[in-house]
Amino acid sequence: MREGVQRKRVEAGERYDVFHTDCPARDMVDHVTSRWGVWVLISLRSNNLRFYELRESIQGISEKMLSQTLRALVEDGLIWRKVEPTTPPQVTYGLTEFGRDVGEPLTELFDRITRRLSPRSAG
Structure with a gap:
């Protein structure tokens, strides 16, 4: 039987084993x-x-998935x-330095991919 998982503490300079x-x-x-x-x-x-701006900017994402993410x-x-x-409360999100x-x-x-794609035809 497996006991609780013990996570090894990583020292500064060491890398995690992803x-x-x-x-x-x-x-x-x-x-x-x-x-x-x-x-x-x-x-x-x-x-x-804000939440609704993110939802509008990411087409196809549901509110539930956006909230979870x-x-x-x-x-x-x-x-x-x-x-x-x-x-109602206004919730704003932004990137941390990390x-x-x-x-x-x-x-x-993303930028490399979009620069390399040929333009879509107008038809």
């Missing part, structure tokens, strides 16, 4: 590279956005969440 199922960094990688995580990070690269990315420390005590650092290669990938 290929191990118990690695805490693995969850973060999963959140960033999830279907919607990438789009949230890219959407927030230029501006802080935002919650995970906030818990990971990649985005921040600010609630204004209004009625989120900008992680999102930069995603933005570069």
Whole structure:
């Protein structure tokens, strides 16, 4: 029988083993590279956005999936969440410094792909 999982504490300068199922960094990688995580990070690269603005900017995402994705990315420390005590509450999201650092290669990938695609035909 398996006892509780013990996570090895990583010393400064050591790297996590993201290929191990118990690695805490693995969850973060999963959140960033999830279907919607990438789009949230890219959407927030230029501006802080309110919930409805994010929903509008990411076509095809449901409110439920956006909420779940935002919650995970906030818990990971990649985005921040600010609630204004209004009625209804205004919730704004933005990238943390860590989120900008992680999102930069995603933005570069997005930009490379969109530059290389041929323009869609008007017909």
